[in-house]
Amino acid sequence: MKTGLSALFCVLSIQMCAQYTLTVESAPAVGEGGTVYRFYVNAEDPTDKFSAVFGTDVDNLVLNTPAGIFNSPFNSSWNASGVNPAFLSAFPDLADDSYATIGLSGPASTSGLAGAADPSIVEDNTLSPSVTQYFLGGGTNLNVNTLTGASWYVLNTAANALPVNGRWLIMQVTTAGAISGQINYQVFPLGVGADEVKISTEFDGTGTFPLADVPGCTDPAACNYSSEASEDDGSCIFCNCAEDNAPGYTLTVEASAAIQPGLTRYRFLVNMVDASDKFSAVFGNEENPLYVNVPEGAYNSGFVTSWNASGINPAFVASFPEMADDTYATIGLTGPAATSGIPAAADPGIVEDPEQPLTPFFLTDQATALAADMIIGSSWFVLSDAGNASPDENLQVLILQVTTAGTLSGQLNVQVFPLGEGSNDQIHTFHFEGVGTFAPEGSANACGCTDASAINYDASAQYDDDSCIYEVPGCTDEAACNFDASANTDDGSCLYNDALGVCGGDCTADEDADGICDDVDNCVGAFDACGICNGPGEIYECGCSDIPEGDCDCDGNQLDALGVCGGDCTSDDDDDGICDDVDDCVGALDACGICNGPGEIYECGCADLPEGDCDCDGNQLDALGVCGGDCTSDADADGICDDVDSCVGNPADCCTDYNQNDLCDADEVVGCTFPTAPNFDPLATMDNGTCISTCPGDLNGDGHVQLNDLLDFLIVYGVYCD
Numbered sequence: 001m002k003t004g005l006s007a008l009f010c011v012l013s014i015q016m017c018a019q020y021t022l023t024v025e026s027a028p029a030v031g032e033g034g035t036v037y038r039f040y041v042n043a044e045d046p047t048d049k050f051s052a053v054f055g056t057d058v059d060n061l062v063l064n065t066p067a068g069i070f071n072s073p074f075n076s077s078w079n080a081s082g083v084n085p086a087f088l089s090a091f092p093d094l095a096d097d098s099y100a101t102i103g104l105s106g107p108a109s110t111s112g113l114a115g116a117a118d119p120s121i122v123e124d125n126t127l128s129p130s131v132t133q134y135f136l137g138g139g140t141n142l143n144v145n146t147l148t149g150a151s152w153y154v155l156n157t158a159a160n161a162l163p164v165n166g167r168w169l170i171m172q173v174t175t176a177g178a179i180s181g182q183i184n185y186q187v188f189p190l191g192v193g194a195d196e197v198k199i200s201t202e203f204d205g206t207g208t209f210p211l212a213d214v215p216g217c218t219d220p221a222a223c224n225y226s227s228e229a230s231e232d233d234g235s236c237i238f239c240n241c242a243e244d245n246a247p248g249y250t251l252t253v254e255a256s257a258a259i260q261p262g263l264t265r266y267r268f269l270v271n272m273v274d275a276s277d278k279f280s281a282v283f284g285n286e287e288n289p290l291y292v293n294v295p296e297g298a299y300n301s302g303f304v305t306s307w308n309a310s311g312i313n314p315a316f317v318a319s320f321p322e323m324a325d326d327t328y329a330t331i332g333l334t335g336p337a338a339t340s341g342i343p344a345a346a347d348p349g350i351v352e353d354p355e356q357p358l359t360p361f362f363l364t365d366q367a368t369a370l371a372a373d374m375i376i377g378s379s380w381f382v383l384s385d386a387g388n389a390s391p392d393e394n395l396q397v398l399i400l401q402v403t404t405a406g407t408l409s410g411q412l413n414v415q416v417f418p419l420g421e422g423s424n425d426q427i428h429t430f431h432f433e434g435v436g437t438f439a440p441e442g443s444a445n446a447c448g449c450t451d452a453s454a455i456n457y458d459a460s461a462q463y464d465d466d467s468c469i470y471e472v473p474g475c476t477d478e479a480a481c482n483f484d485a486s487a488n489t490d491d492g493s494c495l496y497n498d499a500l501g502v503c504g505g506d507c508t509a510d511e512d513a514d515g516i517c518d519d520v521d522n523c524v525g526a527f528d529a530c531g532i533c534n535g536p537g538e539i540y541e542c543g544c545s546d547i548p549e550g551d552c553d554c555d556g557n558q559l560d561a562l563g564v565c566g567g568d569c570t571s572d573d574d575d576d577g578i579c580d581d582v583d584d585c586v587g588a589l590d591a592c593g594i595c596n597g598p599g600e601i602y603e604c605g606c607a608d609l610p611e612g613d614c615d616c617d618g619n620q621l622d623a624l625g626v627c628g629g630d631c632t633s634d635a636d637a638d639g640i641c642d643d644v645d646s647c648v649g650n651p652a653d654c655c656t657d658y659n660q661n662d663l664c665d666a667d668e669v670v671g672c673t674f675p676t677a678p679n680f681d682p683l684a685t686m687d688n689g690t691c692i693s694t695c696p697g698d699l700n701g702d703g704h705v706q707l708n709d710l711l712d713f714l715i716v717y718g719v720y721c722d
Contacts, residue, residue, distance in 0.1 A: 031093035043163035052153035055144025067177025103160030115159035123150035149707035193715035251430035285377025296406030297366030307362035332388030352378035
């Protein structure tokens with residue numbers, strides 16, 4: 001049972017809580033071509049009470065039924081009260097009717113429950129469709145998403161507010177197609193309104209919603225991410241499979257000559273991925289052992305009394321240079337934090353198993369082994385706000401220096417915070433031997449294609465890195481005319497262009513490039529203009545041996561005035577393309593359409609215009625400049641004739657009486673003019689819309705009387721006040 005703060009969390013967040021789940025069941029309809037879906041809310045206790053199904057602008061009530069829903073004409077109600085059992089034998093498909101309800105599949109009066117009540121409804125009249133319209137008119141979609149909203153409900157005194165067989169029926173929908181959406185409902189745990197729980201859950205088809213938690217790795221960045229997992233079980237493994245993470249976190253062991261002859265100084269650096277990454281700790285325990293094997297012994301200077309680099313004081317190194325060869329643990333420092341020049345730098349701290357401490361290895365000259373493999377474990381670390389937790393300009397963090405005459409090997413475990421986010425911490429284990437760069441444990445062969453049907457299947461890969469390549473048959477020869485760039489396996493289908501450029505054609509030669517294959521070409525070569533194969537091709541050789549000068553063909557014809565060979569047009573003086581002997585006007589038409597006239601417009605209608613006239617009919621301009629208009633005056637030159645102008649003169653001087661109280665608007669005193677309003681202004685002569693209304697029924701004081709006020713009322717309904 002979820003009560004108290006847990007229930008309050010569900011109220012405040014309106015999230016899908018584990019309690020009071022929604023179950024959608026289906027069965028074939030009595031009629032043809034439909035499925036009956038029944039919606040149940042599952043109770044947690046027999047004394048729980050169901051209050052309401054609702055939708056608002058915050059929590060939308062959505063039903064998607066694209067094929068429409070069945071509504072029997074014999075049920076004239078939006079709820080189950082119209083499914084009268086007396087009519088079912090005569091009209092069996094009445095049982096398929098779609099309706100809203102709370103705990104009832106018929107009228108309350110025939111339910112057999114003493115004190116049962118048919119549900120009531122409130123709804124925003126702007127909804128289209130409304131809840132009632134949806135359940136009466138075969139709706140395809142219901143979306144209650146307004147501020148006022150809608151709800152069907154029962155009072156907590158109704159017998160059907162209690163569960164039947166551990167659940168409440170809240171809706172029946174019959175449709176021939178799919179169904180999905182979102183349902184919101186209010187429940188009173190143990191019947192106590194003050195502990196109300198509001199649930200909002202999406203559904204798709206049948207089942208119990210929200211779906212049961214599926215444990216697994218839910219982080220898409222992990223190489224064992226499961227898209228089916230809904231609850232992270234801490235199993236995520238980050239092995240840098242993704243190309244965008246390459247090269248990932250690695251360990252580099254560098255070697256350089258020590259100050260003291262015969263010794264080599266080894267430095268261990270962790271290579272970070274991003275400048276914002278943070279290094280946290282080097283550690284070892286029973287689960288992740290830490291080993292550093294130095295068979296020739298590690299050099300530890302007698303002048304350094306610290307296990308970390310803080311004992312290598314730069315002031316003394318000039319006098320005792322062998323101090324620089326000291327073996328020490330560190331995080332990002334080669335000396336004391338105070339002298340590092342790194343803002344907010346901090347010397348690392350240490351925790352160690354008293355049965356297996358780390359410090360002796362760094363304080364005992366010629367120590368041969370560092371180990372942490374017991375249950376308590378040991379670690380050196382810095383907090384994430386330390387300046388040396390960040391990588392240097394090379395994206396590296398120094399974690400250890402060992403000076404020895406021989407080689408070394410071992411295993412180190414580190415914790416890093418990618419992008420500085422501690423909640424995304426990563427643990428990496430590095431095996432090393434001598435110098436080099438070493439990948440984390442498991443990453444060298446962990447990633448690859450794990451699908452055996454792929455052509456690049458890697459049997460050694462533990463995690464799939466999305467690199468699988470599958471056989472795509474096709475033509476892989478780029479010289480082929482049907483080359484398939486997506487194919488990776490040649491299937492022998494390649495085709496090539498023939499001599500005519502036909503893909504897969506069989507023409508072997510087209511020497512004259514005339515688009516006809518030589519083996520069917522009746523002239524492999526050029527035709528002359530007279531159609532003779534390989535002739536010289538001059539046009540005049542087709543009809544006559546020579547054309548006399550000035551003729552346009554071999555028959556002595558010449559061009560006429562219109563450029564027609566052998567034509568009979570002798571002249572076209574105005575070059576208008578019409579021979580003069582058939583041209584209506586050899587010359588130009590004036591604007592009135594008169595051939596060769598001067599083209600002045602006033603000559604079209606009259607010989608001359610009388611002075612002052614604007615056309616040939618004696619019309620003159622009126623006061624607005626309209627030819628023949630009837631406006632006699634426009635005193636204020638505002639383009640409106642005075643006889644129709646509402647304000648002849650300066651508009652500021654004209655009086656407007658907006659509210660018709662015999663006062664010009666400029667003289668009005670504006671304010672709240674409603675005497676019942678708390679901010680009524682007795683001096684105001686014109687209302688300005690600022691009146692404050694007392695709002696009966698606004699229980700939560702948000703300025704609106706809407707669904708949430710109803711839900712608040714249902715919480716306290718039936719409570720006796722002191």
